[in-house]
Amino acid sequence: MPEVSIVLVEPLYEGNVGFTARVMKNFGFTRLVLVNPCKLGDDAIMRASHARDVLDNARRMTTVAEVYREFDFVVATTGEVSKSVCTPMRMPYYSPAEVREIVADIDGTVAILFGRENWGLANEELKRANLICTIPTSDVYPILNLSHAVGILCYELANLPRGEYPIAGPVQMDALYEHIDAFLDRIDHPDFKRENTMILIRRLIGRTKLTIREASTLHGLMRRTEWQMENREQTSYKGEI
């Protein structure tokens, strides 16, 4: 994965800068670049919360030209609104998920540019971008808060491994379906319904991505039921003898 920096161009509100630092750190990003930002005070620090280090270590630049000089690959973000004023300047544009696919293969440094809260990025600032990214939004109210836009890009780019829990494999699933089929025999489930019922059960359990623990609980419940039936039968036979 390439080294990704988040670049805020002339942010106007320090609270947004703080929230940006926080949401970056939430997704494992620590490189923040501030181009000619507003003054940062208590509000930025408060909203950065435990990402104070990201805020403190933010690099300062004075123009967007510096960003283009330094980074190997620059993605510029634009809102749905500015996209609609579209010249080739802001076209074609990619969704965050598409940007992720493209950026994943890059061997170099990547900067994601976010414009000012009120009017975004100027054409001059967009011109040299390798890629234009637009987060798909509602026509009714397309203007995202700056830190929410950063959060969505970071979420997509994070590619963080998801926690693992063991899913039941084919051997375990086959054993479970065999047990269920045997159980249906045990309760005299009619043959003419059997195939459809087994298909319904396979569809139903199949889409759960059953965990190993859950599979074993299902076996356990069937065994307990079988034992109850068995036990009662034996009592019954004893009574008859």
Place this chain on the structure above:
Amino acid sequence: MPEVSIVLVEPLYEGNVGFTARVMKNFGFTRLVLVNPCKLGDDAIMRASHARDVLDNARRMTTVAEVYREFDFVVATTGEVSKSVCTPMRMPYYSPAEVREIVADIDGTVAILFGRENWGLANEELKRANLICTIPTSDVYPILNLSHAVGILCYELANLPRGEYPIAGPVQMDALYEHIDAFLDRIDHPDFKRENTMILIRRLIGRTKLTIREASTLHGLMRRTEWQMENREQTSYKGEI
């Protein structure tokens, strides 16, 4: 597209409620439910910005139980932190992208639950959820701001295709879980295991988006098993008399 509502459970900071309204509207969602929220004043209105209508039209509820009574399918969100204290209560969990896949097929009302800023959702509030969702975050600083978490879910859930088959609603699901609980009694399932087993079953069946037909097949299989047990018992009694 199913009707998706965002539910904030006892939010503590009005600013987060305002930002939530805004980011919802950015992605085309307008149904906000507030369960016993903090007082909403100027800060909420300011951060809602042009989503003042979403804020003003927010429904109020007093307990999470009302949410479960009303919605067909409930997704509960938990942080990476609470996930690590893992009992069946918070397992297995799905990423927002996976939740989107599952929710896409639902023909019914969907609620996405978000807990308090400081300690999330209580086990009591999670217990009946159909699905647990965790946004994958960095171990270094996993705690997302509430409105950023909402934003990421809304981003993923936007533009869902329409549902196609009728899923079992809360009344049908309650009847099914009652039947299962009674069935566990019937097979002398031990009391000390009962709560965990019922939670595991709710998690498992909950995430299947059970159709009405499937629910009725499950009832049928349990009734057949019960009948078999009953019948064998009667035989047994006859034998003893």
